Amino acid sequence: MTSGLTLGIETSCDETAASVVTSDNVVLSSVVSSQVDLHARYGGVVPEVASRAHVGLINPVISQALVEAGIEPKDIDLVAATNGPGLVGSLLIGVSAAKALSLVWGKPYVGVNHLEAHLYSCFLEEPDLELPLVVLLVSGGHTILVSMEKHLEYTILGQTLDDAVGEAYDKVARYLGLGYPGGPVVDQLAETGENKITFPRPMLRDGYDFSFSGLKTAVINYVRNNPDTPIEDIATSFQEAVVEVLTTKARKAAIETKAKGLCIGGGVAANSRLREAIFDICLEDGLHPFVPSRAYCTDNAAMVAATGWRRFLQDGPTLLNTGANPNLKLPEKAHL
Numbered sequence: 001m002t003s004g005l006t007l008g009i010e011t012s013c014d015e016t017a018a019s020v021v022t023s024d025n026v027v028l029s030s031v032v033s034s035q036v037d038l039h040a041r042y043g044g045v046v047p048e049v050a051s052r053a054h055v056g057l058i059n060p061v062i063s064q065a066l067v068e069a070g071i072e073p074k075d076i077d078l079v080a081a082t083n084g085p086g087l088v089g090s091l092l093i094g095v096s097a098a099k100a101l102s103l104v105w106g107k108p109y110v111g112v113n114h115l116e117a118h119l120y121s122c123f124l125e126e127p128d129l130e131l132p133l134v135v136l137l138v139s140g141g142h143t144i145l146v147s148m149e150k151h152l153e154y155t156i157l158g159q160t161l162d163d164a165v166g167e168a169y170d171k172v173a174r175y176l177g178l179g180y181p182g183g184p185v186v187d188q189l190a191e192t193g194e195n196k197i198t199f200p201r202p203m204l205r206d207g208y209d210f211s212f213s214g215l216k217t218a219v220i221n222y223v224r225n226n227p228d229t230p231i232e233d234i235a236t237s238f239q240e241a242v243v244e245v246l247t248t249k250a251r252k253a254a255i256e257t258k259a260k261g262l263c264i265g266g267g268v269a270a271n272s273r274l275r276e277a278i279f280d281i282c283l284e285d286g287l288h289p290f291v292p293s294r295a296y297c298t299d300n301a302a303m304v305a306a307t308g309w310r311r312f313l314q315d316g317p318t319l320l321n322t323g324a325n326p327n328l329k330l331p332e333k334a335h336l
Helices: 036-040 047-069 088-105 114-125 165-175 182-190 213-225 231-256 272-285 302-315
Strands: 006-010 015-021 027-034 078-084 109-113 133-138 143-150 153-159 261-265 288-290
Touching: 006 047, 006 088, 006 302, 015 047, 015 302, 027 047, 036 047, 047 088, 078 088, 078 114, 078 302, 088 109, 109 114, 109 302, 114 133, 114 143, 114 261, 114 302, 133 231, 143 231, 153 231, 165 182, 165 213, 165 231, 182 231, 182 272, 213 231, 231 261, 231 272, 261 272, 272 288
Parallel strands: 006 078, 078 109, 133 261, 261 288
Antiparallel strands: 006 015, 015 027, 133 143, 143 153
């Protein structure tokens, strides 16, 4: 049996996920149960609904991950779970399950930072990525630009000062009546629209921090004043503004930090225009691009398992009296 098997558990928001990953990043199973349909009627994730759904799903999802991996509990070497950031009620379900299994199976437990796990989703598919890297982490809750100098060692170059980029997508989509989640729908509409509207590019040349609240407001005001504009053109113009801001800052960061590659991670990394733009700038600048497959952009437990094993080797097990932290930050050397 392969050594270094980690069971990863992810319940930070509205995905119940479990995965078994080897010490050399081979994913033996990755099971994700989505709650999108549960929350769609509310136009967003309802924390109480999410945590209750996790309670019913967590055991079947873990069992399925073990079955698909073709292993038994005795084969597991480490149990890892996301312990923050995220919705505290949801986090507690995964953390509690992981601790219980750790005690019952007599295996060490490691709490994993959700943001760090997204960074390491890149290494699931390309384990030999050469450092240093610049990673653009974009999701519904986060927009962070990170310089990754060494493994498990980072510098946060910039982050959003207000709305995360995924949050801006969802708010614009909600105003346009496109439902939840909004990002994929806006992305799809943008494929057939024209970039006719010059929306603002907030903080485009101002350092590495981001701001998307003003852009969201500009889109809403434009639609109010121009109700006959094709919705496809709104989507395209909004998306072009977002992608230009993200890629301009990421490109500048990669050049100034002398990075060898540029990666993206998080749910918004599934956006087709952003993926295309990252490849384009890397080709122009001679950088190595890495864009995770869409299955590893959204929340999953494979990234949690892989990151948990790295943390275990460096820091050892997490104490079982360590709880969940909904406001957990990415560990870093310094903030520039």
